[in-house]
Amino acid sequence: MSTTLHTFENGTALAEGLADAVSAKLAAAIEARGAASIAVSGGSTPKAFFQALSRRELDWTKVTVTLVDERFVPPENERSNHGLVAANLLQNKATAAKFLPLYHAAATAEDAAVKASRSAAAVGAPFDVVVLGMGTDGHTASFFPGGTRLKEAIDPATPRGVITMEADGAGEPRLTFTFSSLEDAGLLVLHIEGDGKKEVLARAEASGDEAEMPIRAMLRRATSPLQIYWAP
Numbered sequence: 001m002s003t004t005l006h007t008f009e010n011g012t013a014l015a016e017g018l019a020d021a022v023s024a025k026l027a028a029a030i031e032a033r034g035a036a037s038i039a040v041s042g043g044s045t046p047k048a049f050f051q052a053l054s055r056r057e058l059d060w061t062k063v064t065v066t067l068v069d070e071r072f073v074p075p076e077n078e079r080s081n082h083g084l085v086a087a088n089l090l091q092n093k094a095t096a097a098k099f100l101p102l103y104h105a106a107a108t109a110e111d112a113a114v115k116a117s118r119s120a121a122a123v124g125a126p127f128d129v130v131v132l133g134m135g136t137d138g139h140t141a142s143f144f145p146g147g148t149r150l151k152e153a154i155d156p157a158t159p160r161g162v163i164t165m166e167a168d169g170a171g172e173p174r175l176t177f178t179f180s181s182l183e184d185a186g187l188l189v190l191h192i193e194g195d196g197k198k199e200v201l202a203r204a205e206a207s208g209d210e211a212e213m214p215i216r217a218m219l220r221r222a223t224s225p226l227q228i229y230w231a232p
């Protein structure tokens with residue numbers, strides 16, 4: 001599949017450049033359909049991008065924000081992706097956006113996944129924007145090497161929706177949108193920073209099993225062109 005590398009001088013320039021591209025896509029969706037959707041990643045990388053995007057002029061009342069993946073922890077937990085998004089993206093002008101959580105205070109992660117899938121179905125498909133991250137182990141979303149449901153998660157025949165995942169490198173049980181939910185986004189972005197991640201990307205772009213580096217599923221099989229945003 002096609003990938004394009006967008007290189008920036010530093011993380012600040014990348015955050016602003018990516019916020020420009022994402023806000024333009026959301027504005028176009030609002031213009032066309034009166035609504036827009038975006039699924040973002042958690043982790044340590046997207047904080048500056050979230051802050052830049054939160055300041056963009058948009059009709060945020062028409063934007064639904066969700067996560068590509070989440071830990072099965074409540075938003076107050078310091079490892080919650082919802083908490084990260086609330087503190088950095090759902091601020092400034094973006095306070096008016098609607099947030100769709102993947103975590104629900106359910107008895108099990110499986111129950112939470114069912115609830116999250118139901119509410120995600122109401123948003124419509126495909127997402128206008130998906131911003132993926134990548135771990136140094138080659139995971140994206142919660143498609144972890146060795147993950148309990150990795151095969152199902154990256155199988156293009158698995159329907160859109162949220163499923164659970166457990167893996168050694170993942171910490172808590174996870175909730176993740178499936179490959180089919182993410183790969184056809186109107187704007188599909190992989191946001192990575194640092195030389196280490198660029199080396200991981202180079203390994204992922206080489207031959208090898210998708211199960212060893214699940215980001216390969218997106219690099220090789222995404223229907224939408226993958227826009228890779230990188231800064232040192």
Ligand SMILES: O=C1O[C@H](COP(=O)(O)O)[C@@H](O)[C@H](O)[C@H]1O
Pocket residue numbers: 040041042043044045046068069070071081132133134135136140141142
């Ligand atoms: O566990 C996660 O990690 C990845 C990458 O995070 P980073 O800290 O290396 O930026 C992230 O894309 C994913 O959403 C998150 O749940």
